[in-house]
Amino acid sequence: MVRAPSTSGSSQGLFDLDLEGAIELIKKSGARTVGVQVPEGLKRIASDLAGEIEEKTGCEVIVSGDPCYGACDVDLDLCRAADLVIHVGHSEMLEGDPLSDKVVYVEARMRADVxxxxxxxxxxxxxxxxxxxxxxxxxxxxxxxxxxxxxxxxxxxxxxxxxxxxxxxxxxxxxxxxxxxxxxxxxxxxxxxxxxxxxxxxxxxxxxxxxxxxxxxxxxIDTAQILKRRYGAIARAIDAERIAVIVSKKPGQRRMELARRMISLGMERGKRMVLVYLDRMEPDALVNLGVDAAVSTACPRIALDDQAKYPVPVLTPPEFEVLLGGRKGDYLLDEIE
Amino acid sequence: MVRAPSTSGSSQGLFDLDLEGAIELIKKSGARTVGVQVPEGLKRIASDLAGEIEEKTGCEVIVSGDPCYGACDVDLDLCRAADLVIHVGHSEMLEGDPLSDKVVYVEARMRADVxxxxxxxxxxxxxxxxxxxxxxxxxxxxxxxxxxxxxxxxxxxxxxxxxxxxxxxxxxxxxxxxxxxxxxxxxxxxxxxxxxxxxxxxxxxxxxxxxxxxxxxxxxIDTAQILKRRYGAIARAIDAERIAVIVSKKPGQRRMELARRMISLGMERGKRMVLVYLDRMEPDALVNLGVDAAVSTACPRIALDDQAKYPVPVLTPPEFEVLLGGRKGDYLLDEIE
Known part of the structure; x- marks a missing residue:
């Protein structure tokens, strides 16, 4: 275990990363180009990591510049450009794209006393x-x-x-x-x-x-507020005519079959459904598409945590089923299995 | 030529699109899944286009939800997910990724009187x-x-x-x-x-x-203001120690060899250079990476038109050469050939 390089004012000083293990793997693999992907909270150490890997292995290092919030979001373009990708801060996800075989996961262990x-x-x-x-x-x-x-x-x-x-x-x-x-x-x-x-x-x-x-x-933890907001979003979507069903391009969030099922459900109820494929869910995407509501099969937390950013209701698949009257009972969280 | 479906308050009523031609091509191709990619200024017609294609061809249609500003930015993930992709509003670019062979370009012709x-x-x-x-x-x-x-x-x-x-x-x-x-x-x-x-x-x-x-x-057209701003950005980058060189993932903007040349030039002058690969250049990317300046080999217009959005100077490759003292003479615009 090596201590993550410490730079001013950010939180990575709290973490241990097994970078030495990764460097050994890179050396053994014969890789010439190595990708480095780091989550947003640790992004500041990316250029130091890149420098250290370059110095110790002689490889060219390419850093992923797009935001990353989980192992669901392995940078597949980086996998295409590099022989090996060091993905920092998340544990391996068991399914995914075949390209993700190139990924070496370097978890970040927090040193804080529990x-x-x-x-x-x-x-x-x-x-x-x-x-x-x-x-x-x-x-x-x-x-x-x-x-x-x-x-x-x-x-x-x-x-x-x-x-x-x-x-x-x-x-x-x-x-x-x-x-x-x-x-x-x-x-x-x-x-x-x-x-x-x-x-x-x-x-x-x-x-x-x-x-x-x-x-x-x-x-x-109090769930009353969030549940109130979620039922509010469902209620505001009742009159939506044109509804986008969002499918994420991220390998661990890509639920095309679920999206197709949502499209069918909506069409059966006379809604105008449009299937939308995107890398990054953002308010502008929905504004520009001119839809009245969206069902997101991407990260379930977009609807739950970021609704306030969006100009129209964004529902999870189970919430959409509630809207259409097909599901009763307790609130069902959308999870990716 | 058919008139683009007209929806309220947006500008596409000014354009003619040859959608009939594209529909004939889809029918002949035997495609079952068709992608639709529309630039931001016409995004509002995307769901109408999708509906029309579905209705007339029986294909499943997937709309690209990520921003698109040119034919440099063909959605390759959509090409992977669909049998054929209708790319609206831009003319074909001659080079590009092999996947872009799946793309049918439907140009938008403005009806305005010149x-x-x-x-x-x-x-x-x-x-x-x-x-x-x-x-x-x-x-x-x-x-x-x-x-x-x-x-x-x-x-x-x-x-x-x-x-x-x-x-x-x-x-x-x-x-x-x-x-x-x-x-x-x-x-x-x-x-x-x-x-x-x-x-x-x-x-x-x-x-x-x-x-x-x-x-x-x-x-x-007056270039005095922009030139003043560009030389200002170059001047502000003089003391930069840690510099990101940005390579875009977009097929028509991906200039890895140019980026490598910039990395070498910077290292020769003792700069700490980091090679960054990303889909979408955004201020947060540079903030989170903690660099003092960036050289963008992506769309040349990011540096020219959007500098005010960025917390650090963003230079084009020729501007970086000016910074390092390797280039003299008139201002040289960065172009992609």
Whole structure:
């Protein structure tokens, strides 16, 4: 493990990256051109990484300049241009494009101490003697320690395998398989931000406590606001006549068959449906197309987290089924399996 | 020729598209899935076009949702997903990716009357009895009429073949070959906006009069402001230590060898150079990479027209050579041949 090069004012100083392992792999592979893809939060280290790889391997290095937020978003054009691609910060996704065989995943492990936030949350957890434990790839190496801290407070932590995730207990913005079948009423999410624990709460309908190892704080996730906004978006789409169904070009988000099913459902109800293929979902795309609403089969979080940016309602596939009257019952989070 | 479907408030009512021809081609090709790519200014007709093609051919239609500003930007992912792609509004570019063999180009012909603007400009032109005539693909069908109007005022119009353009007299934002070797001191540009005639003036160093067939007005192009801004950008890049060299993924903008030459030049002068491959050049890309300046081998107009959007100087390759002291003399516009 080497420490990621530290540059001023950004967060990568908190992470360990196994760059040495990647450099060994590059040397063994005989690659002459190496691609480097880094997520937005770590982008500032990209040119240092490129310099280090060039220096230690003699390869030409090409950095991916497009935004990247997950392993769903491997830069396939970079895979075409390079012999090998180093993808930093995300764990491997099991399916994908054959081109992604060229990808070497270098995960980023956060060094933050998980103990303080979990100790703080434990009092709230104590009413549940058994809790499901989930986290993101940045903290999966801390799972044993998390279970131990819980045990010290008399709480049994349950870790379940995930779906398209690489590690047990690991969740993604689009996949909460690891937060299922745990037979618990409460989940403990360890990690930063509200993005993932909100997904856990929506996916399971259970109580979720988020413990943040960077701040040392914890919070109980409230889904009321987001559910209100989602039902609001569905309601605003009722009169939509012209509806775009979005399919992402990103290899881990490309759900063409699901999109075709949405097109059929809409047409059966007399809607004017248009199938739209794009790399990056953006407000301008919908403005320029002149549609009244969109159903996004791309990243499920676009509709949930970014609706305010869009001029028209953007629904997930299950929300679109609610709109058309074909689905009843509890709110169903869109996940990519 | 069929009239483009007219929808409210947008400009496509001014254009004729030969959609019938494209539909015949689709039927003959045996295609089952057809892609449709439309530039931003005509995007609103995309879903109507898709509906018409579906109805008349029985094919599934997929619309490209990413921005498109030229034939340099054929959607290769759409080419991979569809059997045939209808690319609207631009003329074919002669080089490109093998995938672009799937593309059928449907040009948009503007119906606007060119006579009024040229008659108005003629008084200014009269000092030159011989002028070079250039235009964009939307007006190339009017070239004979343009020459006739000029002749009526005693002016000889000279039309020269272009480079990567399909028609004599046609210019692109990145190519002014048709404005060379005309042995004239003045060019008449017929078309809308300042984007193309500014390019003619920078590429030739000659006087350029732009006649706008939509407004009926004409203007004489002044390059002083843009040249001042460009030399300002070069001056601001003098102390840059870390410099990104941008290569575009777009098939008609991908200049990897030129980028490699820029990397070498910069390294010889002790700069820290990083090679960046991206689909869409945007301010955030440079902010996140933390570079002090960029050299863009993508669309030459990014540096010229959009510099104000960027937090750091963005130079064209010839401007970078000026910065490094390797090039003297008149301002040299970056063009893609």
């Amino acid at each position: 103990r303080e936030a979990i100790e703080g949350a434990a009092d709230d957890l104590l009413s549940a003697r058994r809790v499901g434990v989930v986290t993101t790839v940045q903290h999966v190496h801390k799972l044993a320690e998390i279970l131990e801290v819980l045990k010290g407070r008399g709480i049994e932590g349950v870790v379940r395998p995930g779906g398209r995730t690489r590690y047990p207990g690991q969740v993604l913005g689009c996949n909460y398989e690891a937060a299922r079948n745990a037979d618990v009423d409460t989940y403990l999410f360890v990690g930063t931000g509200q993005f993932h624990p909100l997904g856990v709460a929506l996916a399971t309908g259970k109580r979720v406590i988020a413990a943040d190892p960077v701040t040392g704080n914890f919070s109980v | 006579r009024e603007a040229i008659e108005g400009a003629a008084d200014d032109l009269l000092s030159a009895r011989r002028v070079g005539v250039v235009t964009t693909v939307q007006h190339v069908h009017k070239l004979a009429e343009i020459l006739e109007v000029l002749k009526g005022r005693g002016i000889e119009g000279v039309v020269r073949p272009g480079g990567r353009t399909r028609y004599p007299g046609q210019v692109l934002g990145c190519n002014y070959e048709a404005a060379r070797n005309a042995d004239v001191d003045t060019y008449l540009f017929v078309g809308t906006g300042q984007f193309h005639p500014l390019g003619v003036a920078l590429a030739t160093g000659k006087r350029v009069i732009a006649a706008d067939p939509v407004t009926g007005n004409f203007s004489v």
